[in-house]
Amino acid sequence: MRFKRLATVAAACMASLCGALGMVATAHAEPPIKIGQSVVLSGPQAANGLLYSQGIKVHLDAINAAGGVGGRKIELITLDDGYDPARCKANTKQLLEQDKVIALFGYTGSPAIVACAPMAEAAKVPMISPVSGTPELQEHAGRYLFFTRASFRDELRAMIDYLTTTGITSYGVTLQDDSFGHSALKIVEELLAERKLPPPVSAPVAQQTYEAGASAAAISKAAPQAVILATGGKASVNFIRDYLKTGKRAQFLGLSVVSSNQLVQELGKDADGIIVTQVVPSPWARKTQIVRDFYRELGERKDVEISYFTLEGYIAARVLVEAVRRAGPDVTSERLVQAMESMRKLSLGGYEVNFGPGVRAGSSYVDLSMVRSDGRYVQ
The missing domain is CATH 3.40.50.2300 (Response regulator)
Incomplete structure (x- = not known):
């Protein structure tokens, strides 16, 4: 009987200790790295934004499933702007002032980026991989705007x-x-x-x-x-x-x-x-490592449509994660800018990005394809 009582007390103590340790672990869980995105997800211009976001999600989901970067998950806060620059500005204000993101990422549409890039500059928060090839933006990007695609x-x-x-x-x-x-x-x-x-x-x-x-x-x-x-x-x-x-x-x-x-x-x-x-390699030709990586991380997912834009989103996410890694454990907006500038001729396996101080157009990759009515693309 005495042994039973001792065992019961021991079990209770163990349960209490485990619970306490769990609370400590929870209390010390690393906060997520907050990244903000305003993107076209509705309306007649939504196709590109939806596909781009799917590609981004493929890589970020894989990174987070593996524990994140340095033990911290990447939290992408995504808001729909419907290709409306005014809505994009309102979204950006929310992301910067309320959500306190350390980077803006994956924006779509030149009008929205023209409207919101000055907000990023004023807040000293990098805007990474927006979908626009407008030369006026790329050639006068300022310090906080980074493009991973070729210009128009x-x-x-x-x-x-x-x-x-x-x-x-x-x-x-x-x-x-x-x-x-x-x-x-x-x-x-x-x-x-x-x-x-x-x-x-x-x-x-x-x-x-x-x-x-x-x-x-x-x-x-x-x-x-x-x-x-x-x-x-x-x-x-x-x-x-x-x-x-x-x-x-x-x-x-x-x-x-x-x-x-x-x-x-x-x-x-x-x-x-x-x-x-x-502006990216063919997502159907697995000749390059970047495309093979995309399919490996895609796995059996059925919620992703294969397209050039999906692969472009995946590449953009690879660049973002690489910047977060280079920024170190105490990642800040300023350290992200420095990390982006350190990407000199970074090969992602068939796709190269090149940034540096004063260099904000990270790629000049262009290929021609012909659309066939059965959905194939002929290079």
Whole structure:
């Protein structure tokens, strides 16, 4: 009986001790590293933002499942801005002032980034891997803005270099009536002038609704051999549909933000033959280590759609995590900036990023692909 009482007391003490240790462990659990994201997740421009976010999640989920970085999980606080710069500014204010994030990451859309990058600069918080190739942003990025994708100038130069070799001399440009669209049009005009070719005929799609009938009608009258789409999401789909209705035909070319997966899904056979510039390797060709890593971390997940944008999001997350690692255990916004600047010719296995003091455009990788109606991309 005495032995039983002793055993009971011992068990009670052990349970109490374990509980206390558990409370201590919980009390001393490392706080998460808070990162903020405002991204397009709704509305007619949502396709790219959704895919980009899926790719980001593949890597961050894998890192957190393995215990995080230095024992700290990365908490990505994601807010939808619907491609509205005003909403993006409100989201950014919340992320900086209420959520106290140490970095802004994975923003999408040139207008939103134009609106919010000065907020990051004022707060001295880095904005890492926004989806924009607008040269004005990349060339005047300031200290806190870091791009991991090529610029639209790089993409358009590759596009026009290719078309020149095929004998195309007349161009049209349909554009979103925003900073992205107008920047792309200006670049096309400059590149054509360099080659002593006539300026392109151009017309914007309607803001907000992205109705493209008027743009298609205006450009088809000039019957250019090639039409460059300075558009994304629904605007691209609408323009091609309306242009084909005019009975005219042209070689359509889209920038990497054209939402090529959406073109295939919504246009079917009419998407066949569209040329798209890409700023990351093919996510279907497992020839590079970065793509093999992506599939390894993806595993059996069914909630991720394979696309160039998904792989771009994955690469962006790899860059973010590498910066957090380099920043050390007491990671701060300033240490993240220094960590990003230390990434000189960092190879991720088939994709290289290169930053440094004053160097904020981390990649110039561009490839050309042709969309096929069955969803394949031919390099």
